[in-house]
Amino acid sequence: MGLCLLMLSCSDETTNPVDKVKENKVLLLKVDLLTSAFEGGKEFTFEDAPAFTIAAEYAAPGDFGSIKLKYKEVNAPLFEGSIHWSGLGEMTYPQIDAVSSFSSSEILVRLPDENLREIVEYTDAPMPFDQWPYAPDYEALWGAVNTLHIVRDYRAANPDSKVSFFLYTPSVGAGDPADWDWFIILKN
DSSP: OHHHHHHHHHHHHHHSOOOOOOOEEEEEEEEETTTOOEEEEEEEEEOOOSOOOEEEEEEOOSSEEEEEEEEGGGTEEEEEEEEESSSOOOEEESOOBOGGGSOBOSOOOOOOOGGGEEEOOOSSSOOOTTSTTTSOOHHHHHHTTTTBHHHHHHHHHOTTSOEEEEEEOSBOSSOOGGGOEEEEEEEO
């Protein structure tokens, strides 16, 4: 009789599994503009939302300016940084996790099709994203992160989602592209 109860309790667990709730996550990955080296990233978890839109708040640098990116539907920050005209601003949010925090493998995640890539534009006048140093080298940028397990997980969970590319230029005017970074933003 004890064996029958054990078998019934096991079958109850397997026939009525508790559904795992899918968390609402966004991944921010930092890639150096000149070397296309992966420099770390940050994963965010948010309350559930019906969509994912990146909203930008841009203060053009007279001498000093700033850029903020938000997850519009939940009004939560994704990125904040200052911009200096004749100096060097700094990223103030989020704190980026080290490269060593991200595991990788030899399995490559395919670069999303062109229709699934978007540039996060944040100025009133469109930036010349078709000209160096502003033009993204999608192959090189994606090549910096395409072996990360977390990238594979995000693309598998949401293969039709857009992948956003954001160029952070903390130095402008006589700015130095060696100070600039691309950020790849993924939604699970």
